[in-house]
Amino acid sequence: MASRGPVPAMDATAIDRALVRIAHEIVERNPDHLNDLVLIGIPKRGDNLARRIAASIGKNAGIAVPVGVLDITMYRDDIGSRASIPKPSDLPGSIDGKTVVLVDDVLFTGRSVRAALDAVVDFGRPRSVQLAVLVDRGHREFPIRADYAGKNLPTPSGANVKVELSETDGRDQVLLEEAP
């Protein structure tokens, strides 16, 4: 009964390419609102991804996009069932009228993004909210879709997709662990 163990689905190069492509797409699809873009990352990896995307936009389009961190612990529908202590959110100023791009590592059931949307509207009234994720693995339980996805990774729902980043885990890779 050997479980295969985690298998890399994306390596560091693939991740880097995906983020550069997302950065391009964000710029392409928001030509009239480049100066009111705000990237808001969902911890604990979405915020690092947001910073990398902002850096890429800065390098390639010459625009300094502000980056924020949105803690959604208080907005989850399952507080207590995961081990997470709420941390303060940190938004770069008001988000009224801004084009907010939420950034998360994995899009799965969509519940985290739903919580993030609730949190965002408590902070202000953005003009629009878009969603960028590194990995979309399907199995949505809510009508949520990613505007920008680094990689589509269809998986069985029992499997586990883990994103590792050098900022938090020491290296860049996306691991897929089959269900036992």
Add this chain to the structure above:
Amino acid sequence: MSAGGNGRATAPGGILIRRGRVIDPASGVDGEMDVKIENGKVAQTGANLDPGGCSVVEAKGLVVAPGFVDIHVHLREPGQEGEETIATGTRAAALGGVTALVAMPNTVPPLDTPAMIAYVLSRAAQDGVVRVYPAGCISHERKGEVMADLAGLREAGAVVFTDDGNSVMNALLVRRAMTNARLLATPYAEHAEDEHLVDAGVMHEGRVSLKLGLAGRSTLAEDVIVARDLILAEAAGAHLHVMHVTSKRSLEMIREAKARKVTVTCEATPHHLVLTDEAVGEFDTAAKVYPPLRSEEHRRALVAGVKDGTVDAIVSDHAPHGPLEKEVEFAQAATGMVGLETMLPLVLEVLVRPGEIGLPDLVRLLSTSPARILRLPGGTLAPGSPADLSIFDPEAAWTVDPRTMASKSRNTPFAGRKVRGRVVHTIVAGRPVVRDGALV
């Protein structure tokens, strides 16, 4: 005197209790032998007795003792029959090996008139399965102001005078009551806690009460009353019996008074010997009792007092209370715990098994001495004595389960405790009341 009874016929030809370890301190007996009971009395003791027409009870491995005489029990009848009745209380007593008990007079109404004494005796004759001796109040309505008709109470059948539940605070009343008690050859028994010094306390005044933020009852409250009563009893030539003693200092004073030949006796309860104020834990009202469970220092002094003979008797102070009275804030909760059915295993646990005293001393404390203190029949297996026997297995293991107790109330801090020592047979006036651990 009351006879426990419910009209059941004596076993024809009597009962032969065979090969038990017979312990009868009053006769200086401790050894394996038979006991023959006939016509409600102990007929004969000795080895290999001829059963004749008797039914035989095999008692090998069991202790055969004179029935326990518990001189401090609350039966709650009249007035609080929801908590206990003479019927249920005496059944609980029988399961605990108690064949005679003294019913405390703080009933509703209290036992402060000859009519009330007669009432309890008549109810006991109808419903009781063990002997019931009423105590009579010292003061009218237990208010500590006007003396009750002590002579009338004695004549009606009271065996001791006490306002148990409260100390008599008026020293002149104490002096006069003691004088009368002496004339009536009846002991004066005191619940020693100075009403003012206890200062609305609800548990022992010490580290635990400080931590829990509960008002404390200091041992000083017990000591000052004991000191006062010893002086007054000595002056009056009366017999003072100090009930449920708990304080180290009080024990010292009693010991010293005894050495000077003052007529004083005292009793201790199993809960004061086994538990300390720590038992209150998280405001557990099952551990709320007056006088309160004391700190370890006092508990150890009490064990030492039993060992050196300062303490004359062990009593249950069986105090039933219903959930309505106990499941409230600690300060509001009623005080006391049931104890008839747990008395034997607890004293075996804290006194006999650790080697503080032997089984003969235990029998003396539970039976011989209490009977002697109040001059009650029983407390001995000498031929001609009433056939009141407690036959128990000192090693039988069981778990205290309030739901299976005969008492109507369940208030005990010992629920769930694994104990050893159980009554197997209880015989009252030659009639088995408990057989093989169950009520007949």
Add this chain to the structure above:
Amino acid sequence: MAGAATAKPDCLAAKDLLGIEPLSRDEIQLVLETADTLSDVARHPIKKVPALRGRTMVNLFYEASTRTRTSFELAAVRLSADVVNISVQTSSVVKGETLLDTARTLEAMSVDFIVMRHGSSGAPHTLARNLKASVINAGDGQHEHPTQALLDLYTVRQKLGGIEGKTITLVGDILHSRVARSNLIAFTKMGAKVRFCGPPTLLSDDFSTLGAEVHHDLKTALAGADVIYVLRLQFERHRMGLMPSVKAYTQRYAITPERVKWAKSDALIMHPGPMNRGVEIAHEVADAPRSVIVDQVANGVAVRMAVLYLLEAGRTKRAAAAGGAS
């Protein structure tokens, strides 16, 4: 389970908060850190988070207290919970409903949290034993006032950067103070040194068995203290003979600007409120820059939010574990 013992908690283990005594040091730290995040909510455009949406909290106050009750109410509404206030008038003449009956009534109404203040030590414990709801002790008799101790810890940590190694001196009627007892346990657990100071009738030496340094002289009690914590003087004590007179008390124990100097130069002044200005604490001291009495009040809401949140997290966690995987 290897490593489980060293894992930091992410919620409170117990169903109720009945005292500081049962909390571990890690749990206390968790409350303080969570309060950091939650104090931020007061600065959001929408001063609410939906964490306790749909939950009901009852303020069951047998003793009047506008300050504590309002603090809990604000904490609950900021977490989107609904609040019901019950003020019970008790007198020894009017018995009214027993505690147990009140509990059963609340249980039948499916209440989630009960914040209880009662004059009898141990009353919340009686309630908690008989209810599925989470009971929070807002002060029981002379026993404990855990959320007060938590907000006091939070305030000291906020103003002095930490609690470990600090010396806190509490002055006043220690004997009857649940705030003193809770703070003794809380500050000692977090590594601080606690001194008690007061007249002998209001502070027996037995308190040293609980871990406090007992002083009857104010000057030695304050020497080197990082925090001067002033307790409210209750005038009834004088009539009971526990205090010679208010004047005798203030002469020896009132915290005046001169006496404040006996402590460290940057020592904090704290008070659980309400203050008897000019009695146990001088006006100038109450309003001095070092006084953090107002911060205590503000921090109270954040700390109580943290307690509610962490109790809820614990409930959800236990419900999920009991109901199997979701």
